[in-house]
Amino acid sequence: MLNERSLHSDECGFVGLSGSLQALAGALDGAFLDIALSFDAEVQEFLPLLPVDDLRKIDYFTSFPHVVTFPVSVENESADLHEFARANGAGCDGPLRLNRVGAVSAVLAPAACYAVYIALKGASLETPRRITVKGTCFRSEKSFEPLVRQPSFRMREIVHIGGRPDVEVFLEEASRRVTLLASALGLTAKLEKATDPFFDPERSPKYRHAKLFPTKTELVVEGVAIASFNDHRNFFGEAFGINSPAGPANTACFAFGIERWVHAIVATHGMNPAEWPLSRFAGLDQTSCAR
């Protein structure tokens, strides 16, 4: 289905887009950003490392140890480096042979929006805030399928931080707008309730004690979630001390999986850009779409 000149991939997780697929990804994120700006979201951007200490505050390592990916380096002492270099030279093959690794105090971001709550730690908000971020994310996956299930992928999110009533209005409008966009792009999509797969629900303190646990709805095209709508209630507000006038802030977000939208368009309409259903895609030309 996919033109190999536009998709570059390797089962270890290497993924690249060029030509019309790169332009499609850019045009789709342009549409997502249009929605974000119509929500009056402020644009922020974060590098994809999150402090271990902050993820502990939300019990991340207890709830999702099977998802998390850490950046590690060889311990910076000469003997270890020599051993590592000897064991992994040009003549070797197979996975890397690691010896002692350095201390790990940051984690590769599993989603784009965590950085937003971390940056707001301790804030008191008089009025609700909306923020959009596009981030590179990392998750440990058991299988690899380019554009669909990648160990590294890109996500555009729009976050709302405020009180209970405005969070509900935000999520209702988000779901309406994203469903409309999918429909305008000719995608056959449906909303489905989802639960994130907890590693060990019975042992997760947050899972056991929270009566108002975060909920997630997904927009699904042929079995693949291309967007999600997440009501965190006061989970991040309490963990990070973010307050609204009514107490710990409520937060919510909606997220677009950028490569998954590319996949949905191509799976639905084929590889010919002239068949893609937005006027901005017609007569696609790389230079004009490069931004």
Add this chain to the structure above:
Amino acid sequence: MLNERSLHSDECGFVGLSGSLQALAGALDGAFLDIALSFDAEVQEFLPLLPVDDLRKIDYFTSFPHVVTFPVSVENESADLHEFARANGAGCDGPLRLNRVGAVSAVLAPAACYAVYIALKGASLETPRRITVKGTCFRSEKSFEPLVRQPSFRMREIVHIGGRPDVEVFLEEASRRVTLLASALGLTAKLEKATDPFFDPERSPKYRHAKLFPTKTELVVEGVAIASFNDHRNFFGEAFGINSPAGPANTACFAFGIERWVHAIVATHGMNPAEWPLSRFAGLDQTSCAR
């Protein structure tokens, strides 16, 4: 110097930009992309994972073991996951406690351009090609300074793949254009010869045997390299079997460190966007600069 409402950072490597600094980063990359397009470069984009097997072909683990960062996960067997979750729950502090980690067959990209050569493996090019990529990169660093020395940072590169004469023309024009841009932005910058710090030059086979080893020139502002110009000669062409009509391709690239340009502008002109020296920055307004 930096307004804390626009820069979010933590010594473990967490870095985010909002407000005027985010808009500045976007406008700067817009200027870099303008240069790329004036070089007729094709736009490509890659997720930041590179296959271990491909980095072995360029002796990366022998030459730069001190720089490389790997994404690792806990081995996906229940006993290991339970042990990891127990050792890193909400009550713990300090760096993560890791037990057995899974096999590592990809590395976090240390530069944006490697992916371009990997995607061109085995290609025979009739005419030179130019490609631009903006990538998130990762390097193990001994210290942390936001915008200047980060374990994760963004880089825009413009790559040329061709023969010896056209590579030389490309690098000459690149250095002229980037120096002009720095000057137009009011930066006091100078070109300096650089050598990448090899881990153990005497033991590196490529270092010992190559008479025509890759060379690097940097554009430096107050001791910080904000751009580099790299002549790889036939290093990547030979390693990845990329051929030009005259034999293994010659390659070259020039690279912009996006956060370092943000730092140079702010260090030179201060935090007030009205003082930033391009008309596109004057009267900066987030919505209009969001793209």
